[in-house]
Amino acid sequence: MRQTVTERRQFSSAMRGKNLRYTGEIGNEEKQQTRVAFLLLEHFSLPAFTQALDIIVTANLLRPGLFSSRTVGLSGEEVVSDLGLVIRPDESLSASITQNTDLLIVCGGYRTELKACSELIETLKAAAERGVTLAGLWNGAWFLGAAGLLEGYRCAIHPEHRPALAEIAKLSHVTSEAYVLDRNRLTASSPNGAFNMVLEWIKGLHDKALVEGIEDILAFEESRYRRVKPTRHLSVSAPLREVVKLMEANLEEPLELEQLAVYSGRSRRQVERLFKEQLGTTPQRYYLELRITEARRLLQHTELSQLEVLVACGFVSPSHFSKCYSSFFGYRPSREKRLIK
Template sequence: MLQSLAPDRSQPPVLRLGFWLTDAFDFYALANALEPLRLANQLAERSVCQWQMLSLGGQTVQASNGIATATAPMDQAHRLDVLILCGGDDANLPAEHPDLRAQLIHWAAQPVSLGALGKAGWLLAQIGALDGYRCSLPEPAAPLAFAALGELTPVAAPFCVDRQRLTCVGPQAVQGLMHELLARTHGRGLILRMEKHVARQARPLLPVQNAPEKLQATLALMNGHLRHMLGIDELADAMGISRRHLERLFKHNLGCSPSRHYLDLRLQRARQLLRAGEQSLPGVARECGFVSVQHFFRCYRQYFGAHPRDHLDARGISNMQETAIA
C-alpha cells in the first residue's frame, strides 16, 4: 500500500510493483513504465524497486505490436505495493471474460495501490474503483459516458496519484507517473539524479558555434588529452583565466562542471574504441585515462547503463581473449 511506504532512512523500502497485462496491451506504455524503474536501480546501485509481469492465467501475452511477454498468474503474484493494469485500445470490459471483472473487483478491495495505464483506466472506472478519487483518463469512447460511470472526478493533468489510485492519460505520461511513485518512496533526490543522467546523455559533446572562444579552446585541449589528462587548474592556466571563471563557463554553457564534461568525453571516446574493436578492455581504459579497469567499468555502466563488454566489437573480444591467454 502506497501510504504505508514511509521512507526508513536506516533501510529504505523496496517498491514492489506488478504489471497486469491483458491481450493486445500497449507495449510502448509498458516500456515507458519500466525504463524509469531500471534507471532508478542503476543510479541507486541497489534494488530500490522490483517488478513482476502478471496475467489472469499466467500465459504468454501478446502486445498490440506483436511482442510476446511471459507472465505469472495473478494468484501467484508476489507481495505487492502497487498493481498496474496494462491494457490496449479496448476501454470496455469484455462480456465474454467475467473473470477479468471479478479479479479487478477483488484487487480493488485489497490493501495495495491500484493503477492503470492509459485507456485501461476506464476498466477501473467501470467497476467503481475510481469512485471518489481524482483521476487522469484519456478521452472516453462514444459508448463511455461520464454520467454512467459513478462519481468520477477527472483532472486536467497527464497523470494523477490520489491515495491508492494511480491513473494517466497515455504512454507519454507514464514516465511522470513512475517518477511520482519513486519520489514518494525514495525521495525527490533520486528523481533529480535520474533527470540529470538523462539530460547529460542527451547533451551534445561538441561546442556550439556561438560558445565563448575560451570554452571552445578548453574543449579542444580536453579532446587532445584524453589519455594523459590535464588537471582543471592546468586547463585554466592554459586559458589564462581562473579556475572559478572556467567552471562558470562550463556551468553556464554546458550545464556541468569541467571535470564532469571531461569524463563524458573520455567515456564517449571509450565507446568509439570499443565499437572499433581494435583494443582490449584494459587497453581502452588506459587510452581514455582510467587508472584502473574497475573504475572504468563502474563509470561506463553509470553513464551508458551497460557494461563496456556489451559494446565491444568481435575483434575486441578476440583481443581480450588473446590477452588473457598470454
C-alpha cells in the same frame, strides 16, 4: 614515503543525481523493496508498458534491488500487445497477487476491449482493501472505474475512452491529461504519461537525487558525445538560470565569479545569494561540479584523450584534474570506463 589520501567529496544537491551512478552512493537509508506488478490486458500498449518499466529498471541500476517487477496475465496464456509482440506473463491472475504487491498497474491499450471479468474486478477490489496502490495505463483507468475504485478521484484516460469511463464512474473527475496522481490512484493516458507517472510516484518514495539520476540516464544515454544540460530539470529562478547557462557555455575557459555577475547583470553578492538560497551551494562549487560531470561524460562517451578532456573542461593541469576527479569519484580519471563501442 607516506601516500597522500584524497578525501572524498560529496556532490551538492544540484549535481548529485547526475553522478549517482558513479559515486557508489546507495542512499541515506535502507528501504524495503517495492513490488510492482504489471497486469497485461490483450492489445495493451507496449510503448506505455515499456516506458513505465524503464523507470523501474533504471532506478534499480542506480540502487540495486530497490524495486521488483513482474508481469501478470488474466490467464496462463500469452498476451499480444498493440504492436503484435507476444509476451508470456510471469504469472496468471490470482488472489495472491494482492499479498505481495505494492503497486498494481493495469496495462490497457487503444484496442483493449472495455470488458472486465468478475475475477479481475474482485482482484482489484481486494487489492484496494489491502492498501495496494492501483494504476492504469492508456484505458487501464476504465477497469479501475468498473470496479468502483475511482470514486472521488481525479484520473487520466486516453481521449477515445474518456466518455466510457465518465459513464461508469460518475463520481470521478475524468480527464485526458497525460497523467494524474491522486493519492493511491495513478493513471496515464499515453506512453509519455506513463513515463512521468511512474517517475512522479518514485519522487514520493525516494530522494530527489534518485529521480534526477533516472532522468539524467534516460535523457542522455543515447548520445555518444554529450554536453551537460543541468538546466533541463533544474527548478531555479530566471536570474540563476541565466548564470548557470553562462557556466554551461564556458566550460573550457571558466569565467571568474565577477565576470559571471557582470554578464548576468547581477552583483557578486546577488549571485552568491542565489546559489545559496536555491541550490544550497556556492557558485564556485557548482561550477567545479559542472565541469567534473562533463569530464566524466566525455571520458565515458567519446574517444578524447584524458588531456583533451581536461582542457575541454577548464582544468589547468593533469595533476589538478586527477586530484579533483579522484576526490569526487574515488578513482583517477585514467581508470574511468569507456562506454563507447
